[in-house]
Amino acid sequence: MKYYNIELKPTAAEKLQRFLYNLSVNFEISAAGSLIHFEILTDAAGADKINNFLDAKTIWCAGVK
Secondary structure (H helix, E strand, O other), rough: OOOEEEOOOOOHHHHHHHHHHHHHOOOEEEEOOOOOEEEEOHHHHHHHHHHHHHHOOOOOOOOOO
């Protein structure tokens, strides 16, 4: 297990937060200016699921669809 972090716009952050709750992943959020900062504790398999979710929702690129 290790910590992963990411900063997202509020709309994307809400979607990621719901996804993490559904996975039962431990995480903390805090404000980072106009962004939301996530500290996510998970293993490599969990990180893969989260990355796949972010890729599928195009959070990395143009925003959440």
